[in-house]
Amino acid sequence: xxxxxxxxxxxxxxxxxxxxxxxxxxxxxxxxxxxxxxxxxxxxxxxxxxxxxxxxxxxxxxxxxxxxxxxxxxxxxxxxxxxxxxxxxxxxxxxxxxxxxxxxxxxxxxxxxxxxxxxxxxxxxxxxxxxxxxxxxxxxxxxxxxxxxxxxxxxxx
Amino acid sequence: xxxxxxxxxxxxxxxxxxxxxxxxxxxxxxxxxxxxxxxxxxxxxxxxxxxxxxxxxxxxxxxxxxxxxxxxxxxxxxxxxxxxxxxxxxxxxxxxxxxxxxxxxxxxxxxxxxxxxxxxxxxxxxxxxxxxxxxxxxxxxxxxxxxxxxxxxxxxxxxxx
Amino acid sequence: xxxxxxxxxxxxxxxxxxxxxxxxxxxxxxxxxxxxxxxxxxxxxxxxxxxxxxxxxxxxxxxxxxxxxxxxxxxxxxxxxxxxxxxxxxxxxxxxxxxxxxxxxxxxxxxxxxxxxxxxxxxxxxxxxxxxxxxxxxxxxxxxxxxxxxxxxxxxxxxxxxxxxxxxxxxxxxxxxxxxxxxxxxxxxxxxxxxxxxxxxxxxxxxxxxxxxxxxxxxxxxxxxxxxxxxxxxxxxxxxxxxxxxxxxxxxxxxxxxxxxxxxxxxxxxxxxxxxxxxxxxxxxxxxxxxxxxxxxxxxxxxxxxxxxxxxxxxxxxxxxxxxxxxxxxxxxxxxxxxxxxxxxxxxxxxxxxxxxxxxxxxxxxxxxxxxxxxxxxxxxxxxxxxxxxxxxxxxxxxxxxxxx
Numbered sequence: 084x085x086x087x088x089x090x091x092x093x094x095x096x097x098x099x100x101x102x103x104x105x106x107x108x109x110x111x112x113x114x115x116x117x118x119x120x121x122x123x124x125x126x127x128x129x130x131x132x133x134x135x136x137x138x139x140x141x142x143x144x145x146x147x148x149x150x151x152x153x154x155x156x157x158x159x160x161x162x163x164x165x166x167x168x169x170x171x172x173x174x175x176x177x178x179x180x181x182x183x184x185x186x187x188x189x190x191x192x193x194x195x196x197x198x199x200x201x202x203x204x205x206x207x208x209x210x211x212x213x214x215x216x217x218x219x220x221x222x223x224x225x226x227x228x229x230x231x232x233x234x235x236x237x238x239x240x
Numbered sequence: 241x242x243x244x245x246x247x248x249x250x251x252x253x254x255x256x257x258x259x260x261x262x263x264x265x266x267x268x269x270x271x272x273x274x275x276x277x278x279x280x281x282x283x284x285x286x287x288x289x290x291x292x293x294x295x296x297x298x299x300x301x302x303x304x305x306x307x308x309x310x311x312x313x314x315x316x317x318x319x320x321x322x323x324x325x326x327x328x329x330x331x332x333x334x335x336x337x338x339x340x341x342x343x344x345x346x347x348x349x350x351x352x353x354x355x356x357x358x359x360x361x362x363x364x365x366x367x368x369x370x371x372x373x374x375x376x377x378x379x380x381x382x383x384x385x386x387x388x389x390x391x392x393x394x395x396x397x398x399x400x401x
Numbered sequence: 402x403x404x405x406x407x408x409x410x411x412x413x414x415x416x417x418x419x420x421x422x423x424x425x426x427x428x429x430x431x432x433x434x435x436x437x438x439x440x441x442x443x444x445x446x447x448x449x450x451x452x453x454x455x456x457x458x459x460x461x462x463x464x465x466x467x468x469x470x471x472x473x474x475x476x477x478x479x480x481x482x483x484x485x486x487x488x489x490x491x492x493x494x495x496x497x498x499x500x501x502x503x504x505x506x507x508x509x510x511x512x513x514x515x516x517x518x519x520x521x522x523x524x525x526x527x528x529x530x531x532x533x534x535x536x537x538x539x540x541x542x543x544x545x546x547x548x549x550x551x552x553x554x555x556x557x558x559x560x561x562x563x564x565x566x567x568x569x570x571x572x573x574x575x576x577x578x579x580x581x582x583x584x585x586x587x588x589x590x591x592x593x594x595x596x597x598x599x600x601x602x603x604x605x606x607x608x609x610x611x612x613x614x615x616x617x618x619x620x621x622x623x624x625x626x627x628x629x630x631x632x633x634x635x636x637x638x639x640x641x642x643x644x645x646x647x648x649x650x651x652x653x654x655x656x657x658x659x660x661x662x663x664x665x666x667x668x669x670x671x672x673x674x675x676x677x678x679x680x681x682x683x684x685x686x687x688x689x690x691x692x693x694x695x696x697x698x699x700x701x702x703x704x705x706x707x708x709x710x711x712x713x714x715x716x717x718x719x720x721x722x723x724x725x726x727x728x729x730x731x732x733x734x735x736x737x738x739x740x741x742x743x744x745x746x747x748x749x750x751x752x753x754x755x756x757x758x759x760x761x762x763x764x765x766x767x768x769x770x771x772x773x774x775x776x777x778x779x780x781x782x783x784x785x786x787x788x789x790x791x792x793x794x795x796x797x798x799x800x801x802x803x804x805x806x
Contacts, residue, residue: 106737120438133627136742137751137768148741153753155768159627159641162648166740187630190776198464211455212353213805215319222353223465229352236322238361273430275459276802278483280528280565284554287547302431320437323429343461349477352462369510373565383588 086110088165091130096122101170107129109166115222116152116169120179123167129188134166135181138191140171140199149173149202153183171201177216180206193232260395263310264334265387266296271307273327276314277375278341290376295305295383296383304330310363315343317354321362328363334365336386341373348372412769422450427790429458429586435462435532436801438775440782447786450780459801463670467765471731472572473499474764480566482767483803485528486521486746487566488557488804489512495570497741497752501734505704509697510574511652516587516690517560518652518743519683523594525798526634526676526683533673533795534605537614540565542601549597552590559586572732574700591684600681605716606677615670619781619793622667629759629777630755631746632770634679635797638664638671645744655688669796681771690710731760747798749772771797771804 088196089103091148092112100211104111114122126132141151148170156165171178180203181188192203200221203209211218215235221228250346272282286300301307304327316324328337339359342348347357347366357366366389369382428439437458443451463482467475479490492514499506501683506514531546554564559580561567569576582585605611621631623639636643646654662678664671700707704723713720734756743753750768755764774797781797782790 090336107503109739111738117458134632135630136632136749136762137630137740137753137766139753139766141755141764141766143763145467153766155751155753158674159648163258164649164740164742166738185630186625186628186780187773187776190772194772211457212785213460215457218371222462227465229465229469231353232318232355233353234318235322236325239363274435276461277481277565278485279435283528283532283547284564286542287551289548289551314457315461317459320429321660323437327430339511350461350466352466354460354462371444375564388582 088130088163090211092122092125095125109164111166111168113168113170116171116178117181118138119152119169120184123156123184126156126165127165130158131160131165132158135185135187136164138181138188138195140195140201140223142223146173149197149231152175152178152195152201176201177204178202179238182206190196197221202222205235227228246291257394258391259393261393264392268297268309268383268386269301269307270297270309271298271302271327271331272300272303272311272359273324275313275316276343277315277319278343281373281376281379282311282313283357283375285379287307289345289379292380292383295380295387297383304328305332307331308335310335311340312337312344312359313340315348316359316362316399318356318358321352321356324359325362335388337363338382338386340370340382341367342378343372345370356367410531421558425787427672429455434791435536435803436799438780438794438801438804439792439797441788442499442787442790444787445461446747449782449785449787449790454775454784456777456806459804463767463779463806464765467762469761471760472734472762473731475762476570476753477566477568479737479767480568481802482769482806483525483745483747483800484565485752485798485799485800486518486525488517488521488561488569489525489743489745489750491568491570492518492652493741493743493745493750494753495572496615496743497739497754498732498734500741501737501739501754501756502706502732503703503735504573504703506574506701507698507731508596508653508695509578510699512690512694513575513579513699514570515652515654515657516687516694517557519686519690519705520553522683523680524550524557524744526680527553527594529746529795529798530601530605530673530676533792534601534797536791537611539605539608539611542604545597545601545604549594552593556583556586556590568571571700571707573703578699587687587691591688593691594680594684598677602677606674612670614789615669615673615796617666617668617669618789619669619796620667620787621777621802625777625780629780630773631748631777632773633745634672634675635774636748637661638675639667640665645742645749647744651741653690654686656693657686659686659689671794731762733758742768745803747771747774747800747803748804767806769803769806773797775804 089110102113136157137155150171152169154167197211339345344359367386422445425442429437441453471700479494480487482490527546535543558564561569626639642663659682662675709720714724736758738755740753742749749791751768753766757763776785
């Protein structure tokens with residue numbers, strides 16, 4: 084049974100919703116990445132989801148579309164959580180930035196960019212955050228070897 | 241010490257060794273390069289319950305130029321490696337390095353793209369302390385071992401390094 | 402591959418600055434800041450006009466590493482996320498995997514998890530307030546609070562066999578039960594903690610210097626705090642009474658009577674007061690939990706989740722097989738994804754786990770509370786004095802292991 088919340092979102096964006104489910108009680112909406120910004124704005128303004136608790140990504144190599152952007156929202160008013168996911172293809176990993184809506188999205192998106200190479204359009208300052216300048220590749224991608232180091236200074240013998 | 245340049249290898253130097261080393265080993269000014277979890281144990285050993293001051297290493301100096309012993313406390317990753325190297329280079333001779341905890345010693349169980357597999361890949365190390373994090377007793381033990389090491393050094397040893 | 406200079410620092414070259422401003426670099430290894438963080442400031446005189454926080458100096462690949470080990474092998478890594486409150490991370494991770502598997506642990510296990518979580522919250526706040534006081538030159542308080550923490554470390558040492566990194570939980574249970582005289586040890590430790598806390602309170606709370614350093618510094622409004630995804634004491638100091646323990650009670654938190662302290666001003670002093678009060682509430686919770694603590698097993702009875710007891714393994718072929726499979730392959734949650742939030746020392750610690758049905762997590766993401774807080778740091782220090790950065794940075798309680806994982 085779909086909950087009232089999922090039903091509301093589904094009726095608001097009938098063309099953009101790819102899938103909804105509630106595995107173990109975590110209500111999840113999978114939608115097209117083009118609709119991310121307007122869906123997030125709808126959640127924030129109309130449904131009272133005032134917190135962007137988390138924003139991250141996952142790599143589902145070899146599946147296509149390869150990446151998935153995962154946002155967790157929380158409403159302190161209704162004490163409710165919602166997960167929003169967008170599939171992102173590997174050939175053009177670009178998503179709209181959520182920074183106009185939440186200032187906290189800034190760093191979360193920088194981390195997702197650093198770790199997965201997903202670009203956020205409209206982000207004011209998209210650069211690496213955990214790794215350093217000159218680091219090549221994105222370490223959390225499944226095809227980045229676990230132990231491939233890129234030292235900044237030469238190591239002693 | 242400017243004295244060793246004046247006296248050179250005379251009989252006085254051996255006695256000077258003893259005197260200087262005695263002074264050195266009981267007045268370590270430490271530079272705690274605290275990065276990670278081990279810092280909690282460093283705080284414990286520094287506080288009154290374990291009281292590292294009893295062993296003559298009372299004073300942490302947060303300036304490398306005033307420190308004798310560099311305590312590298314915690315994981316060092318590739319991003320931090322140049323910083324550690326610079327801190328080490330800024331310290332004046334004589335200087336010693338203590339690798340505090342297993343991450344600083346060998347990378348510990350972090351064997352991946354980000355971490356340096358032991359700070360001895362970056363700077364020379366005198367004493368390694370095992371443990372994740374080491375108990376305060378182990379730290380005090382390491383300090384005593386470092387004192388023993390210092391007491392056996394010659395004041396001339398480090399001059400031409 | 403992107404061009405490298407696209408990733409370099411934004412406008413931090415001196416030429417572009419107008420007259421009277423200068424760039425100041427704080428960190429990564431700065432005397433007055435615990436933790437390794439670099440703050441690039443533009444200052445006009447003593448006032449901060451702009452700030453850029455650079456992190457990543459303790460990034461040690463937690464998430465990537467955990468994708469390559471079994472679920473129970475992740476537990477020691479979670480210790481080292483927020484190493485000031487390790488039990489909360491252990492519990493959060495175990496709860497997330499249990500939610501993924503759809504199992505619930507026995508009542509005694511849940512009570513013990515609550516007790517250990519609250520002890521961790523105590524050590525976290527003691528360290529935070531103590532280190533903050535030390536950085537503001539109240540050295541005596543540091544010794545008082547670290548001595549109180551020492552009592553709690555001895556307690557956790559007796560329970561879990563480790564002072565700071567206990568790796569106490571397993572999926573579906575705990576590594577071991579509480580020692581027999583735990584209630585007495587806890588009561589003695591709390592006596593000492595309460596005494597040291599009240600001493601610290603007398604020295605700090607109405608201390609003119611301490612008050613002036615904290616009051617109205619690092620101020621953030623309620624709206625900004627929500628926009629920056631603040632949680633924990635930093636959010637509550639602005640007057641939002643959000644605490645995961647009350648909002649969505651996990652374990653048995655709904656069975657205890659405790660209060661959520663909130664501030665009103667959103668400054669460092671309020672954060673300090675919130676932390677001081679939370680410690681008292683944590684001790685209240687532990688005492689109630691010890692009074693209610695039921696007897697019984699501490700681990701889930703199913704041998705496909707938790708290891709069978711050693712006697713069974715030695716004498717029984719099924720138990721031996723279960724032991725072997727669990728050790729080699731690990732627990733195997735079904736395909737799916739869950740997000741489980743717990744209230745950590747600094748705010749909401751969330752574990753987002755994606756399982757592909759094998760013994761290793763496909764994706765393990767931690768929602769670190771510090772990350773959002775440190776992201777809001779530039780906002781909090783802008784307009785203030787350089788010296789205020791120390792108190793603000795101390796009060797957001799940045800923990801490198803959790804911030805950068």
